[in-house]
Amino acid sequence: MSPKLPSSLFLLALVAAHVTVAAETRTVTREDAIRIAFANQPDLKVAAIQIDRAASRLRWSGRLENPELELNVSDDGVGLDEGEGNYEVAFAQRFPLTDRLRHEKGLRRHQVILAEAELAERRRELAGQVDLALIEWLSTRERGRLIAEAVTLNEEILRILEEQATAGEISKLDSMQAKLEARTLGQERDRLAAREKQERLGLLRLLGLEATTDLRLDASLVLPETAPPGHADLEAILSHRPDYVLALARIDQAKAALVLEESKRWEDVSLKFFVEGEKANDQPSGLERNTFTGIGLSIPLPLRQRNEDGVAQARLDGEESARSVDAARFRIRGECEEAYRARTDAWELASEAAGELPSLAKQQLEAVRAAHGMGEATFLQVRQAQEQLLGVRGTALDFLSDYHRAEARVRLVTGAYPGLAASTESK
Numbered sequence: 001m002s003p004k005l006p007s008s009l010f011l012l013a014l015v016a017a018h019v020t021v022a023a024e025t026r027t028v029t030r031e032d033a034i035r036i037a038f039a040n041q042p043d044l045k046v047a048a049i050q051i052d053r054a055a056s057r058l059r060w061s062g063r064l065e066n067p068e069l070e071l072n073v074s075d076d077g078v079g080l081d082e083g084e085g086n087y088e089v090a091f092a093q094r095f096p097l098t099d100r101l102r103h104e105k106g107l108r109r110h111q112v113i114l115a116e117a118e119l120a121e122r123r124r125e126l127a128g129q130v131d132l133a134l135i136e137w138l139s140t141r142e143r144g145r146l147i148a149e150a151v152t153l154n155e156e157i158l159r160i161l162e163e164q165a166t167a168g169e170i171s172k173l174d175s176m177q178a179k180l181e182a183r184t185l186g187q188e189r190d191r192l193a194a195r196e197k198q199e200r201l202g203l204l205r206l207l208g209l210e211a212t213t214d215l216r217l218d219a220s221l222v223l224p225e226t227a228p229p230g231h232a233d234l235e236a237i238l239s240h241r242p243d244y245v246l247a248l249a250r251i252d253q254a255k256a257a258l259v260l261e262e263s264k265r266w267e268d269v270s271l272k273f274f275v276e277g278e279k280a281n282d283q284p285s286g287l288e289r290n291t292f293t294g295i296g297l298s299i300p301l302p303l304r305q306r307n308e309d310g311v312a313q314a315r316l317d318g319e320e321s322a323r324s325v326d327a328a329r330f331r332i333r334g335e336c337e338e339a340y341r342a343r344t345d346a347w348e349l350a351s352e353a354a355g356e357l358p359s360l361a362k363q364q365l366e367a368v369r370a371a372h373g374m375g376e377a378t379f380l381q382v383r384q385a386q387e388q389l390l391g392v393r394g395t396a397l398d399f400l401s402d403y404h405r406a407e408a409r410v411r412l413v414t415g416a417y418p419g420l421a422a423s424t425e426s427k
Contacts (some may be wrong), residue, residue, distance in 0.1 A: 025214040025323055030134055031418050032218075033207060033338070034127045038276060038419055040208030044306035047122050054108070054115040059150040062105035064270070068092040082281055090296075098263040107260050115251050120242035123420055132208050137199040138221050139401040144192040146397065150390050153183045157369070157382060158182055176380040221400050223350050230344050232414065233332055240415035247321070254318035261310040263419035265302060275385040335413040343406040350399035358396055360374035361389040 012130045028036065038044065068091065075085030140369065158178040165175040201211055211216065276292040368385040371377035 008378070012084050016028060016382040020396055025216070026209070027216040028216050029218045030131065033134055034130050034417055035220055036209070037126055037130045037207045038123055041126060041206070042208055044119070044126065047169075051112065051115040051119060054112040058105065058108035061108040062101040065094050065100070070272075070274075083287055084280050085369075086276060086278040088274055088276045089274050092270055092272040092296075094268040094270050096263070096268050097266045100260065100263040100268075101245070103256065103260040107256040108236065109252065110249065110256050112116050112194050113249050114246065114253060117246035120420055121246060124242055124412070124415050124417065126206065127417040127420070128408065130203070131411060132405065133199065133203045133206055133223070133330060134217065134219065135401065135404045137196065137203055138159055138217065138219060138262065138404075139397065140192055140196045140199055141395055142221060143394065144189060144196060146190045146390065146393050147192060151182065154178065154182045154185055157379075157386075160373070161379060174221050176381065179382070182219065198398040202403075221227075221404055223354055223400055223403060227351075228343055228410075230340050232336065232340070234336065237330060237336060237414045238329065240420070241328075241332055241413075242415065242420065244332060247325045250321040251318070251325060254314065255319040258311065258318055261307060261314040264307040264310060267300040267302070268297040270296075272298070332413065336410075339406065339409045339413045342396070343410050346399065346403040346406040350396070350403040353396040353399040358389075359393050361371050361385075361392040365389045 026036075027257060045381045047067075047337075051139050058302050070088070070090035072088040072090075073085070074087075156181070158175070161175045165172045200215060204211055204213055204215060274293070274297050276294075279287060280293070365382075365385040367390070368377050369381050371381075
């Protein structure tokens, strides 16, 4: 029975490996890919810790400083040594004269909002990278398909030429030229296949998936039938741009910081409660004990330091934040105008390239092939017609890819991604 054990284990290992590979197969759309990147990207998980850090600071802010316990003991052992001495136990606590603790908590609350906006901006940038990587992969895959069709067509032509060369109907030079063309197309096909693998690995890295994941795309490069909009409402776009929301949040943070710095003009006062015991010689009764209790108050006088520098710096931060909002608005408006214009131009070029020109080139190739079969056209003419068809289709694909790149740019500048808002919890 023991000889059968290794084979059984081997079969179990094969089954487990098959199940593992099947579990790693994923078919995604463009929207799914962005959601997967948001959920799995390691850099985003690291960035999300900043939200937890800001939330922790909020939780532990606005508290009084630790109280102080003072102990003092003294005697006259190095003096008259009459047994006299005293001790003191004091409990001191510092209290703010202003609402500094409440303002500190308010500032921390704004810092949590800033951390969430910063994470949302990281997500927007990542979504743009994923979107563009998907387009490049689809473009390379489509170009590989065009080359594969050309390889198949060239193999068919080569087979016919070899038959004709064997029968002595044409020169062997045509057959050799066709073989050379087949080798050239084959190399281009292999190059695109290698490039597609590299782009797939790059996309998996952006998605936060293992390189062994069998990722399949449920998407294609399709040109819309009608022209896309040439503009959009700027205010609606600004509400979806995390970097603009971040600039607005910095204004609120600067205001909260200014209020906090102004509350620091008065330093904290210290309130002390103490108990003091004393042993002293009192003639004629001799050594007696006595106990005192009391309170003390220490008030720093703001005669030289009133936190002028902190207030001035906070005001400058507020002015910088206000100017940053104007700068962000101007930059976003310019990005939108540029992106929408580029998308419109790319659609017009792609629409024109996808018109009748590819069909005319295909009809010409079919006509030249038919003429070549009847001996009315040379192989050079067939090759030229094939190159023209491949060139026309390649140009149309370039324009189509440019349109989708421009469309991805529009999505980036408008922030039109699913699940872009940041969560308050890190994964």
